Amino acid sequence: MATLEIKDLHAEVETEEGSKEILTGVNLTVSSGETHAFMGPNGSGKSTLAYAIAGHPKYNVTSGSVLLDGEEVLEMSVDERARAGLFLAMQYPVEVPGVSMSNFLRSAATATRGEAPQIRHWVKEVKQAMGNLEIDESFSERSVNEGFSGGEKKRHEILQLDLLDPKFAILDETDSGLDVDALRVVSDGINRYRESGDKGVLLITHYTRILKHIKPDYVHVFVGGQVVESGGPELADELEESGYVRFANKKEATVQS
Amino acid sequence: MTESTLETSGRDGLDEQAGGQRNSAAPPRSSRGHRFTSYDVEAFEVPGGREEDWRFTPMKRLRGLHDGSASATGSLRVEVDGSSAAKVETVGRDDERLGTGGAPADRVAAQSWNSFTEATVVTIPKETRAADPVTVTVHGPGRDSTAYGHLQVRAEPMSEATVVLDYRGSGVIGDNVEMIAEESARLSVITIHDFEGDATQVSSEHAHLGKDAVFRHFAVTLGGDLVRVNTKVTFADRGGDAEILGVYFTDGGQHQEHRLLMDHAQPNCRSNVTYKGALQGDSARSVWIGDVLIQAAAEGTDTFELNRNLVLTEGARADSVPNLEIETGEIAGAGHASAIGRFDDEQLFYLQARGIPYDQARRLVVRGFFGEILQKITIDEVRERLEAAIDEELAAVGV
Ligand SMILES: Nc1ncnc2c1ncn2[C@@H]1O[C@H](COP(=O)(O)OP(=O)(O)O)[C@@H](O)[C@H]1O
Ligand SMILES: [Mg+2]
Numbered sequence: 086m087a088t089l090e091i092k093d094l095h096a097e098v099e100t101e102e103g104s105k106e107i108l109t110g111v112n113l114t115v116s117s118g119e120t121h122a123f124m125g126p127n128g129s130g131k132s133t134l135a136y137a138i139a140g141h142p143k144y145n146v147t148s149g150s151v152l153l154d155g156e157e158v159l160e161m162s163v164d165e166r167a168r169a170g171l172f173l174a175m176q177y178p179v180e181v182p183g184v185s186m187s188n189f190l191r192s193a194a195t196a197t198r199g200e201a202p203q204i205r206h207w208v209k210e211v212k213q214a215m216g217n218l219e220i221d222e223s224f225s226e227r228s229v230n231e232g233f234s235g236g237e238k239k240r241h242e243i244l245q246l247d248l249l250d251p252k253f254a255i256l257d258e259t260d261s262g263l264d265v266d267a268l269r270v271v272s273d274g275i276n277r278y279r280e281s282g283d284k285g286v287l288l289i290t291h292y293t294r295i296l297k298h299i300k301p302d303y304v305h306v307f308v309g310g311q312v313v314e315s316g317g318p319e320l321a322d323e324l325e326e327s328g329y330v331r332f333a334n335k336k337e338a339t340v341q342s
Numbered sequence: 343m344t345e346s347t348l349e350t351s352g353r354d355g356l357d358e359q360a361g362g363q364r365n366s367a368a369p370p371r372s373s374r375g376h377r378f379t380s381y382d383v384e385a386f387e388v389p390g391g392r393e394e395d396w397r398f399t400p401m402k403r404l405r406g407l408h409d410g411s412a413s414a415t416g417s418l419r420v421e422v423d424g425s426s427a428a429k430v431e432t433v434g435r436d437d438e439r440l441g442t443g444g445a446p447a448d449r450v451a452a453q454s455w456n457s458f459t460e461a462t463v464v465t466i467p468k469e470t471r472a473a474d475p476v477t478v479t480v481h482g483p484g485r486d487s488t489a490y491g492h493l494q495v496r497a498e499p500m501s502e503a504t505v506v507l508d509y510r511g512s513g514v515i516g517d518n519v520e521m522i523a524e525e526s527a528r529l530s531v532i533t534i535h536d537f538e539g540d541a542t543q544v545s546s547e548h549a550h551l552g553k554d555a556v557f558r559h560f561a562v563t564l565g566g567d568l569v570r571v572n573t574k575v576t577f578a579d580r581g582g583d584a585e586i587l588g589v590y591f592t593d594g595g596q597h598q599e600h601r602l603l604m605d606h607a608q609p610n611c612r613s614n615v616t617y618k619g620a621l622q623g624d625s626a627r628s629v630w631i632g633d634v635l636i637q638a639a640a641e642g643t644d645t646f647e648l649n650r651n652l653v654l655t656e657g658a659r660a661d662s663v664p665n666l667e668i669e670t671g672e673i674a675g676a677g678h679a680s681a682i683g684r685f686d687d688e689q690l691f692y693l694q695a696r697g698i699p700y701d702q703a704r705r706l707v708v709r710g711f712f713g714e715i716l717q718k719i720t721i722d723e724v725r726e727r728l729e730a731a732i733d734e735e736l737a738a739v740g741v
Contacts, residue, residue, distance in 0.1 A: 139695050142687055167697035179692035183710025189693070192706065196697035228710070229692075245696060 094149035125307030170252030260295035272298030375635025386449035416483025443520025444548025451546035454516035461492035482511030491517035497527035523555035551582035594623020621658035
C-alpha cells in the first residue's frame with residue numbers, strides 16, 4: 086500500500102509585491118485506494134497546494150514535508166516527482182505550441198514507464214483511451230492544448246492520467262468549466278482510473294456536483310491555506326446545503342485554540 | 343525565471359507606429375523603404391556605425407568589408423550539383439545579365455559588386471520544371487582570407503525550380519545574390535549560412551519578381567562570427583507572390599543580422615515574411631529589421647511580417663524592428679508582429695510534470711518553437727540537417 090503524507094506544509098507564492106504566504110500548515114494523508122475530496126472557497130490555496138506538491142517553480146515551500154512512501158518529494162525535481170508516481174491534472178493546462186499531442190504523450194509515457202512503449206501496442210492504447218474520453222483522433226496531431234476549449238483541455242488531462250497511470254493523482258478543479266455531458270465523460274475517466282488498481286486520489290473542487298459522479302471516502306474543508314475540518318461524504322452534503330460560511334472563521338478559531 | 347514577452351503588432355498601417363514603440367529602436371520617420379542604389383562604391387560614404395543601416399552592426403568585425411581595406415586575398419570555390427534541367431555557367435564581370443536583379447544599396451554590396459572576378463549564373467530555361475533541387479555550395483576562402491562573389495539564379499518564364507545555396511567554410515566574404523523569377527515562374531531558394539566560427543559574411547540578396555511570379559525564400563543562419571544578410575524583394579510587375587522565411591540560431595559571441603525590404607511598387611502583389619530565432623550564450627546577438635514599403639501604385643498589396651525570438655539564456659540579446667511605410671490607402675492588408683520571449687517556464691513545468699526530463703523538455707519546446715516554420719522546408723535532407731543542427735546547439739550548452 087502506498088501513502089502520500091503532507092505534513093505541516095507552508096508555502097509562499099512569488100508575486101510582484103514580494104512573497105506571500107498561502108499555505109499555512111497543511112496536514113493530510115492519502116493512502117492508495119482512497120479518494121479524498123478537497124474543498125475550499127476560491128483563493129483558499131487549493132491550487133497552490135497542488136503546485137507545491139508537483140514542484141512548480143513559482144511556489145516556494147518554506148517548511149514542512151511531503152512524503153511518498155516515506156521518500157521526501159520536496160527534494161525531487163519536477164520530472165522526478167512525476168516518475169515517482171505523482172500526477173497533477175491542472176486547473177489551467179498549459180499550451181505548448183509546436184509540440185504535437187502524440188509526440189508529447191509518447192515522450193511522457195516513455196519517461197514515466199522507463200522505456201518506450203512498443204509502437205503497435207501504444208497506438209492501440211492511445212486510440213482506445215481517446216475513444217473512452219470521446220476525444221476525436223485528429224487531436225493527436227494538434228499542438229499540446231493549443232486552441233483547445235476548456236473542456237477539451239480537461240479531457241486531455243484525464244487522457245494523460247489514464248496513459249501515465251500514476252500512484253497518486255491530484256485533480257485540480259477538473260470539473261470546472263465542464264458541461265453536463267463532459268462532466269460525465271471526465272468523471273467516468275477518473276472512475277476507470279480509480280478502479281484500475283490501488284490508486285490514491287486528491288480531488289480538488291470548489292463545487293459538490295462532481296461528487297455525484299465520484300464518491301469520496303473523505304472530505305476536507307480547506308480555508309486560508311489549511312485544512313479546517315475533515316469528515317466523511319456527509320461533510321460535502323453540508324457544504325452543498327450551506328456553503329463555506331460556517332468554516333470561514335474557523336481558521337482563526339483553530340489558530341487561537 | 344519569469345516570462346517576459348515583448349510584443350508589438352499591428353494591422354492596416356494605422357498601427358504603423360507600433361514598430362517604433364519597441365524599446366530597441368525607433369526608426370527615424372524619414373523613409374527607409376526608398377533606398378539609394380548605385381554600382382559605384384564611392385557613391386556611398388564609408389559607414390561609421392551610427393547610420394541607421396549600420397547602428398546594430400559591430401563595425402570592427404566587418405573585417406574591412408565596408409571601408410575598402412579588405413582586398414581580395416583568396417577566392418570562393420563554387421560547386422553546382424543537381425538537376426540537369428538547370429543551365430550552369432561561370433561568367434566574367436562583363437556579362438550583360440548581371441545586375442538585372444537589383445543594384446547595390448549599401449557600400450559593402452557595391453564593394454562586392456566591384457570586386458568579384460567571376461560570377462555563377464544558374465538558369466532554369468523557359469517552361470522547364472527542374473524536378474530535383476539545384477545545390478550551389480559556396481566554400482569560403484579560408485581563415486583570414488577575403489573573397490568576393492556573385493551569383494545569379496534566373497528562373498525563366500513559367501519555369502519551376504528549387505535552389506539550395508549552401509555556404510560553408512571560413513574567411514571574409516562579401517557577395518551579391520540575384521534571384522530572378524520571371525513571368526509566372528516558381529522559384530524557391532533555400533540559403534544556408536553554415537560557416538565556421540571565424541567567418542564574416544555580408545551578403546546582399548536581390549529578389550526580382552516578374553508578373554505572377556511565385557518566389558519562396560528560406561534563410562537559415564547558423565554559423566559565422568558575423569553574418570549580415572540584406573534581402574530585398576522587388577516586384578517588377580503585378581501579381582507577384584513572395585514568401586520569405588528564416589530561421590537562425592545565434593550562439594555566444596555570434597552576430598547575426600537579417601535586414602529585409604519588401605518593396606511593393608506594383609499592384610496586387612503579396613509578401614509574407616516570417617523569421618524565427620533562438621539565442622543562447624554570452625553576447626549572442628541577433629538583429630532583425632523588417633521593412634515594408636507600399637508605394638502609391640501598389641494597390642491591393644497584401645503583406646505581413648513576423649519575427650519571433652526565443653532567448654534561452656542570460657546574456658543573449660535580440661533586436662527586432664518591423665517597419666511599414668504605406669503610401670496608398672487601397673491595400674488588401676498590411677501588418678506586422680514582433681516578439682522577444684524568454685524561455686517559458688510554464689511550458690517546461692508542464693512537460694516535466696509529465697515525467698519528461700528537463701533537457702528533453704527544453705528540446706521539445708525549442709523544436710516546437712521552430713516546428714511550424716521548419717515544416718515548410720520541402721527538402722527532407724535540408725530539414726533534417728537543420729533539426730540536427732538545432733539539437734546539437736542545445737546539447738552544446740550542456741542541457
Ligand atoms: N502565481 C501567483 N501569483 C500571485 N498570486 C498568486 C499566484 N498563485 C496564487 N496566488 C494567490 O494565492 C492565493 C491562493 O490561490 P490559489 O492557490 O490559486 O487558490 P484556489 O486554487 O484555492 O482558488 C490567492 O490569493 C491568489 O491570488
Ligand atoms: Mg485553483
